Amino acid sequence: DAGVIQSPRHEVTEMGQEVTLRCKPISGHDYLFWYRQTMMRGLELLIYFNNNVPIDDSGMPEDRFSAKMPNASFSTLKIQPSEPRDSAVYFCASSLRLSTDTQYFGPGTRLTVL
C-alpha cells in the first residue's frame, strides 16, 4: 500500500481565497483524521471520520473550515475564506479499527496564506 496520500504538498495562496486539501487514506482503514500543526499550538486534531461519517469536529476552529468524506477513499478539508493565521502544516491520518489505534500519517500539506 502507498500509505496515506495528501495533495497538494505545498499551497501558497492569498488571504480570502478558498483552499482545498485532499487526502486518500490507507485502503481498509475505518478512521480518518485531519490535524493541523504549528509551532505555537503543536499538533491539533481538527476532525475525524468513522466509515465516512464525521464523528467529532470540535477541533475545527471556525465556520470557515469544513471537511467532507464522500467515500472511503477520499476526504477534503476546505478553508473558505483563508486567512494568514491558517498558515500551518495540515496532516491527514488513518487508523484501522479504532480511533485510538495506531495512526498512519500522510506527508502533510504546508499551507501559506499571504
Next chain:
Amino acid sequence: SQQGEEDPQALSIQEGENATMNCSYKTSINNLQWYRQNSGRGLVHLILIRSNEREKHSGRLRVTLDTSKKSSSLLITASRAADTASYFCATDGDTDKLIFGTGTRLQVFP
C-alpha cells in the same frame, strides 16, 4: 489542552550515546504510543505500550510505563545521526481520540 507533556523540550547528544525522553499525562489511559517526526514529514508510529505493561522493546527502543506516576519514558540506545527528529507521545486518556504531547526535539551529532 495537551494530555501529554514531553520532557525535555530539546535534547542534543553525540552519536553512540543514549537518549531518554519522558512523557507525563493527566488521566488514566488504555495505551500510550510514541511517534517520530522527521523534519518536513508526517508522524511515524514507533511503539505502543498498554496500561498493563511496564516495559516494551523494539530494536534500539525501550519504552517504560508507570501508570501510578502517569509517566512514560522512551530510551533510544546507541543513537545515530538518523535518529535526529521530534518524538511525541500520544495517549487515549478518557476520550475516544489520541491526544499528542508537545514533543521532544532530538539532535544527534555525528
